[in-house]
Amino acid sequence: MEAQGFTNGHATWTSAMSSFMLSYLSNVVSIGERTSSGFKKVHYNSCAKAINEKFQITLNGEQIKNHLKTWSRRFAKINRIRKVSGTGWDEDSFTITMDEEHYNGYVKVLFLLPAICVQSAICV
Numbered sequence: 298m299e300a301q302g303f304t305n306g307h308a309t310w311t312s313a314m315s316s317f318m319l320s321y322l323s324n325v326v327s328i329g330e331r332t333s334s335g336f337k338k339v340h341y342n343s344c345a346k347a348i349n350e351k352f353q354i355t356l357n358g359e360q361i362k363n364h365l366k367t368w369s370r371r372f373a374k375i376n377r378i379r380k381v382s383g384t385g386w387d388e389d390s391f392t393i394t395m396d397e398e399h400y401n402g403y404v405k406v407l408f409l410l411p412a413i414c415v416q417s418a419i420c421v
Contacts, residue, residue, distance in 0.1 A: 308360050314352055318361060319368065321347055336362075378403075 321344045325331050331340065341358030348356055375393070378384060383399035386392075395403065 308354075308356055308364070310364060311352075314348060314354075315364070315368070317348060317351060318344060318364060322365065336365075341365075 322331075322336065322340065325336065325340050325344075331337075338358055341361040344361045345356045345358050348354070348361070378393055379386065381395075381399070381403060383395055385394040387394050
């Protein structure tokens, strides 16, 4: 029988599960158990055990590690966008703000130029 929270062999993460994982691992950092080289396998496994008990699913430490990598990539993208000239931060809604002119220019550079490079094999 397939475990709850899985589709096609991949875990399906809810916001509550992600939030719990991030909170759990941040607690590991705050109590000083995380090493300078990152989390140990025991940290991922104990996080998986806590999530499994709370949400009645079956995750393992490797899935926790992979999901943390996903969040790290998301966080890196958010920070990269926040550093773009013309962006702001709305503390009430926790969103990045950008006026329309800057947004249109950013989208053009981010999405249109790579497509042009691929089609013409000439990159700017």
